[in-house]
Amino acid sequence: MAAPDGAVVSTPGHAPHMAGMNPMHPAALGMAHAHGLPAHMSCMSDVDADPRDLEAFAERFKQRRIKLGVTQADVGSALANLKIPGVGSLSQSTICRFESLTLSHNNMIALKPILQAWLEEAEKSHREKLAKPELFSGAEKKRKRTSIAAPEKRSLEAYFALQPRPSSEKIAAIAEKLDLKKNVVRVWFCNQRQKQKRMKYSAGI
């Protein structure tokens, strides 16, 4: 259950990505600074939502979403109906991560205005519940998810602690040692690094 109704979606098999998160992303333009902070930081960014606001919003968002009896997946697909330029649908995963703040700060800031817009629309038309026509249900290619066993995972974490960015050669060596595909190891390191940058556990915020 993905693409709601091949409307704004350009590529038939894939939802539009939010290509590069520019500090001036169109979707993030509507939110300026809503707090009365005395600006005296060296670098001035128009779009600076501090973590408190994001945290508060994410929480209210989830609470109201549930109040409306809407699932994370519902929100994701409903976003396409907002017809916001450059904004298509999102997955349950992303909505979930937004609510739990497990996204990068920049990602949170880019998504906030979009989800805020949806929330307002949803609460406004609370009475007139619209039926979503589920268009396709074809049986497509199933991606398989490799599962790294605990022992291997522990080794990877140990390597990561020593060297978060191993060279290609090093990755190959690790892969062979753990009997894993080199690509699996490479992706694991990428994901591990990305994990460190997620909002909730990031230091300095």
Place this chain on the structure above:
DNA sequence: ATGCATGAGTC
């Protein structure tokens, strides 16, 4: 809710 994966944009 979260692990592994993809793809666009960069460097």
Place this chain on the structure above:
DNA sequence: ACTCATGCATA
């Protein structure tokens, strides 16, 4: 080859 936003599949 990496980062970043994002998602399918699965626990």
